[in-house]
Amino acid sequence: MTPHVTAATVKAADRAHVFHSWSAQALIDPLAVAGAEGSYFWDYDGNRFLDFASQLVNTNIGHQHPKVVEAVREQAARLCTLAPGFAVDVRSEAARLIAERTPGDLDKIFFTNGGAEAVENAVRMARLHTGRQKVLSAYRSYHGATAAAINLTGDPRRWPSDTASAGVVHFWGPYLYRSAFHASTEAEECERALAHLADTIAFEGPQSVAAIVLETVPGTAGIMTPPDGYLAGVRELCDRHGIVFVLDEVMAGFGRTGRWFASEHWDVTPDLICFAKGVTSGYVPLGGVAISAAIAETFATRPYPGGLTYSGHPLACATAVATINAMEEEGVVEHAARLGEDVLGPGLRALAERHPSVGEVRGLGAFWALELVRDKGTREPLVPYNAAGADNAPMAEFTAACKASGLWPFVNMNRTHVVPPCNIGETEAKEGLALLDEALTVADRHTASG
Template sequence: MSNANPSPSSLPGDPAAGAAIKATDRAHVFHPWAAQGRIDPLAVAGAEGSYFWDHDGNRYLDFSSGLVFTNIGYQHPKVVAAIQEQAGRLATFAPGFAVEARAEAARLIAERTPGDLDKIFFTNGGAEAVENAVRLARLHTGRTKVLSAYRSYHGATTTAIHLTGDPRRWPSDQGAAGVVHFWAPYLYRSPFHATSEEQECERALAHLEDTIVFEGPGTIAAIVLETVPGTAGIMVPPPGYLPGVRALCDRYGIVLVLDEVMAGFGRTGRWFAAEHFDVVPDLLTFAKGVNSGYVPLGGVAISAEIAAGFEDRPYPGGLTYSGHPLACAAAVATITAMAEEGVVEHAARIGADVIGPGLRELAARHPSVGEVRGLGMFWALELVRDRDTREPLVPYNAAGEAAAPMAAFAAACRKAGLWPFVNMNRTHVVPPCTITEEEAKEGLAALDAALSVADTYTTGG
């Protein structure tokens, strides 16, 4: 499934070039989510398939998929060729015109979205998709409030960061503009003192309805949920929860927005994660995997009812690069290649037969693993100091010395040739959806070695 990759011994090394690139980067690039004087970014020389490598000739198996977006792997030849061809034919054009690549990308996306989500509003990325989904919901309902979950991430633009339920919201939380947070289900650390998935589902839905009632149903425009939360921990919702949320939205006239920016386009072993739960939202946001991040692209899939409201009144929103031809050409090539090569089915199979069982086997041997959860190519290991008390390996939102155990674990992963996705006390296993069985087992072996380092920080059972 994955492209052929050079072996470590065959990788070219040019340390001087790497040093020069890093020096220029540190002189001029202002990096996101970072204290600029404390970072040491790796200078990347190249990437292909499931791997990337640096200028010293070190190769890494990417268990982060960039930022969980290279669903089809790095440098897929069909996607690269499509971008090159589009650049030679029509490199850019304004969004108010009908352009072949834009129209075809919208058609292919609409074919795969659930229900009647057949109108596609293109953005440059996921945060802008969430911004516009909220705007659509507010205009459609005439209401202002929006509900979203703690332990969530929806982007870093103004509305999206207020919707976010993790600590990245705090520095920008200068008046939440009508956003109200609630607790979504998370059985391992249940906010509802539940002991089963059934209890967690029932109590989470009761809590959400209480929140709706006490906030005033007539004031709430939308509920925004990641179908399967991503950066916040890959907590797959219990059976019945999302259908229950759908029912609450229908009961109170609230728009249901499912954020599939990370979970969409094969990541969970389906085109969209909503398919696992047989739920059709009113609006669905996407980005990342739509074209594996080769050119920035995101969007909102819009239901027929909401789209109809803008037949005779203008939608008051737009972006200069909405549906950029290069990005849309990459989306067309990505979706077509995924369909032709069975990438979504492959992700489901490798997740069910290799990644999931492999992670559970690691958990049985490593006391630092508190829980394994996920599906498809979307997994998380929750690392703990004590399995009995479930004390996290590092405190919530730990920094500096308090985060040292996770830093040591991540360093051990890199030493073993694995690039991890680490957040708080978790490591996420989110490789490209094209990863081969052999590559997946290679990654699991590297995780095995790194978890031995995490084990040294455990204190209990």
């Protein structure tokens, strides 16, 4: 007989046995979640939260979508698992559906279990294809927590695991609000960021650089949409020097920006695309690399030295097929684009007008960030970079205010990200903006005018 489940029993078992990521184990108190549906989840006491984080920006079609849940059930009843060396109908179909949506000739799909493994394998492919070792990536980036991926990462999560010997060189990407190039316009920022990257390549030795890895739209680092012309400029630099161009679309892909892949906004085709998260809406873990014809040809008669036991797992692939089909049938990608243009963008800009703590609003589709500041004139962040403890108190208070009102936010450093499910209803989105409006009054108290 199953014992009665309560928040207390769930939390006790969690405390006894679960080791949580990115956490000091004794200092955390995870919420015990009883269930979820659509854009909401709730605890055992009946408190309901509007999921403005899409968990980790991956439940792109919300929680418990019936078509996807049923597809997982059907696949489990038919064929739960099979090794990656076999041809499986659902694996082939998932690959076909993904390849149909990638730009250019990225028609081969290597499946992984998640985004970090996708980045790991993309880097391996680039190094083997070029015979070079160095890889360039941007500061203010996140590419995963495995060995190569964490070294590519440009935020403080890299520091404890940085070996300083993984062949990675970091550079500054465009970010006009806090420009590293003293730019005053998007055009200046683009031009100077590209010049900086060109100089970095030159001084590192173009003949030694295998790949440039970029998040198409950086996610956790702040949703800094690149200026027009930047990605095209990076593509040109890669072509000039025989460098593989890798776009990390793990967070930005599968509808998040109002396109299947964010690169479509700038009509740029990379050599490799890394994906995960939204491809299954997070229901079953799946990631992968979409591969260009030229790189695929490298391994036509030469074995690719990489693989995973669960590559293209049938349950995960069935989830991807159902997720992509549901998104297509229900117009989720188009809905996300309209949501950004008509609801989230205007609504967030209105909040910026009302609140002295909102320094900048950035984003597109269902992918937005508010940069919170102490002073709009000086742009001093509401909390210092990588703040902890008492230094982070203003953001901690803001986060607590959101949760107390029934809004679950995605917060990183001095930013709150607005990243609800891509199919959230207009009414729910406006509800979330109203709750955010209320919580920002707490952040306002810590501003120069507060």
